[in-house]
Amino acid sequence: MTAAVELDCRGQRCPLPVIALARRLPQVAVGEVVRVLADDPAAANDIPAWCRMRGQEYAGSPAPDAYEVRRVR
Secondary structure, three states, X not given: OOOOEEEEOOOOOOOHHHHHHHHHHHHOOOOOEEEEEOOOOOHHHHHHHHXXXXXXXXXXXXXXXXXXXXXXX
8 A cells, every 4th residue: 555645753652643643634635545654662552543433534554653544534
C-alpha cells in the first residue's frame, strides 16, 4: 500500500503520534493512506483505538513501528 503522507513520530511518546495523525488526516483526500512511524510501544494500541473512535480505517502495520490509516470520511 502506498501512503500519501508519512508522519515520522519516532522518539515521541503517546499521545503525540495520535495527535499528529489527527491533525494531518483531514488534509488528505478520502481513501488516501497516512503512515505513522512511531516507536513508542503504546502506539500499537493507541492508533487502532483512535481509528475506531473516529470512524477511520486502521489499515495495519506493514513494518515494525509503522501504522497505516486510511481516511474514510
